[in-house]
Amino acid sequence: MSGLLFEGADWNFLTLQRIHDACENVAQKELGLDTYPNQIEVITAEQMLDAYSSVGMPLFYKHWSFGKHFAYHEASYRKGLMGLAYEIVINSSPCISYLMEENTATMQTLVIAHAAFGHNHFFKNNYLFKQWTDADGILDYLDFARGYIAQCEERYGRVAVEHTLDAAHALMSHGVDRYPGKKKLDFREEEKRAGKRRLYEEGTFNDLWRTVPTGPVKTSAVLNVERRKALLGLPQENLLYFLEKTAPRLAPWQRELLRIVRHIAQYFYPQGQTKVMNEGTATYVHYRIMNRLHQEGRLTDGNFLEFLQSHTNVVFQPEFDDPRFSGFNPYALGFAIMQDIERIVKDPTEEDREWFPDIAGTGDEMAVLRDVWANYRDESFISQFLSPNLIRQFRLFHLHDDPAERAGILVDAIHDERGYRRIRRELSKQYDVGYIDPNIEVVDVDLAGDRRLMLRHTVVKGAQLSETDTKRVLQHLADLWSYDVSLVEVDAATDKVLKEYVLNPRIQPAAA
């Protein structure tokens, strides 16, 4: 522990190494973080723009939509409407962090603490990432995907490949498994389970049950439908998976393309569910590390003030009537909750003891936080740890906007005793993928008739699909399925059919 890490704003690779080592020391000894090995890459602004358009990944297949995003970002960057991120970090092993070359030494320290330790720890330990992503294999997989798609373009023509990818991209948000698949039991396990059941039945035998009337006997038609659904694995909410496995007229390479898009969607699925936590973790970690480095005299006061200034910008949360307001800032919310947890663990009030009996006053905030980082996602994190104290601090309120109510929007809850739980529940719902994504499933296929694929959207709270977009997506779906596709929108509460779409496939140039 000796001496300043750097002075002024200049840095070189030795400085970066020193910064990394110092951060690592704090991260491991004090915070007890467990990270993948780090790989730090220095890039230019132009390369950062490149990375933006390929969702931050260092290698990606070619598609026009990435070009569109690039053109858009480039235009707004050139005009000064948009600044670039200081870093991008990739959930891979080794964990790759891209640092912009124009960052000052202080910013590089901040960014290394933030990405190479904060995000890195989260990627390695959070249950969603562990369950759904393969950090060791992702770069190899992307390399394979890029090569495979380039090869397909060569062999089957760019137009055909582009067509398939367009369709797959349109369905990307419905190309993820939300639950880990049920593992098939082997025969021995099955036998064991059947034995247990028999024992239980024998133990609880009561002859009276025999006399209880059962429901009406199922007709063969109903049984047929059930059998068909079981064979096709219906209902199925992973549309891309369903098409890949069962679409009747897709060429093998098209199936592989769907698979690639599906895998990539699945890889990014946890990131969408943990924005607040992920950024909160990284912000909390960089804040702790930077403070410790300053205390140990390894950062000058000037550098530390520079850090504080950009840190404050990062965690700034405009209020709802501020023109800058555009929803919650995940950095601000995540960081605030985590600091609040630290406070509750170390210095709880009576209220905290009542609300958080498990963690209040236990003293070891890092143990609690590490557990939180490992086992929660945004929705459960907020519904567990958003404290009344924080609700008051943010002065949160809940609006209920019912279009049927003529008078206006109802203020349903505010930051008072009656409102805490309701606000917390509603806010956590805003981060629940179950609520965010429309619930669309494949329900049936008309195998005996015109092979129509039938989808169903369960409408919650009256929010129907936007018509133009839905037609376009369904058109893509019909092209892949190559027969008619229908979608009914059914109200969840009343089972009433609200709307029905039917689309015919476009005739494609001899792709099938």
Next chain:
Amino acid sequence: MVMHIIDRRLNPGGKSLENRQRFLRRAKALVQGAVKKTSQDRDIKDVLEGGEVSIPLDGMDEPRFRREGGTRDMVLPGNKKFIEGDILPRSGDGSGRKSGPGQGDSEDAFRFVLSKEEFVNLFLDDLELPDLAKRKFAEAESEGLVRAGYSTSGSPANISISRTVTRAMARRVALRRPRPEAIAEFEAKIAEETDEEKKAALVAELEALKAKAKRIPFIDPIDIRYRRFEAVPKPIAQAVMFCLMDVSGSMSEHMKDLAKRFYMLLYVFLTRRYRHVEIVFIRHTDRAEEVDEQTFFYGPASGGTLVSSALQCMHDIVRSRFRPSDWNIYAAQASDGDNATSDSENVARLLTDNILPVSQFFAYLEVGESGTYSFEMPDSALWSLYERLRANGQPLSMRKVRDRSEIFPVFHDLFQRRGTTQERAAS
């Protein structure tokens, strides 16, 4: 733990270039429309600069299942005065639902910046030099040399050493010519050998080897190859553009502006086809002079009108500076159509005998005051004259222009790719 630092700054940039090109290709029709629209309100000089265009999102969008409407619940920060049960009016800011200006904008249009190159490419993409020019084009070709394989004869300067040596080696290997190292080895063996009898046998063998090496030369004349060149016709890569304009009193500023726009377009178009383009400005009243650009467009002049003077001037300049066999010659004439009646004979003679035979393309642009429709204008003296020449089969292009917005369509019309029009006619 081991940490790696990698400097990626030196990696080749432009990783997104291909994606960008794919995007442009896909959006071509839309972007082209936007480019043309943008270029209408721009000064033509600025067309070369590229710049921002905005295209409708339709067709370039990436649709997703999205929900809208229904009852909404939201939690917002920064409560100031609301209490539970308050009803807020929908239209006010209190709802916090106002979307930022950026968001609203991106809903229906997509803005981005095209580079200069991309802009001009799209701008002139479907234009081509007319058939008329091609005929002349063939005549005006020069010869160039290109490499065309190897030959067995040629001048010593053209010997291809690598090819010759390769062939020589192949021949030596095929005929098993003893290698110098093998002979040296053999000699060493003989020196070491003590047994006289064996030594004699070895010496005999060595002699045979040496004789063989002598018989099979290291390089044989049949190995030698010469680089071969073929003469191919090469299009002339330079062009000269004559801008002829009537600057007599009857030409208004508006007319000059129209002419200028047309010249600019022609210039942009020619620079894309030819490596080197020269411009000659000739203005005329009742006498013609070669001037610089500034004087051409803005210099004051007055007098009568004699078109033949300009044609004569052009003819002289061609004769003295631009040999037709070395230069592609383009001419565009702008005038309000007035000409002295006595001059017609002269104009017709100059055009048919001297100018049209040497130029690739001659366009006549009759400019008029805005507000009147071109078809309402009575045919002017010059127009009638040119019409007559055309009827006689002279390769003249002529259009009338009244308004700024007509310039591009007229230009487009003159240079439209013939292939596409024929296809359209056939389909």
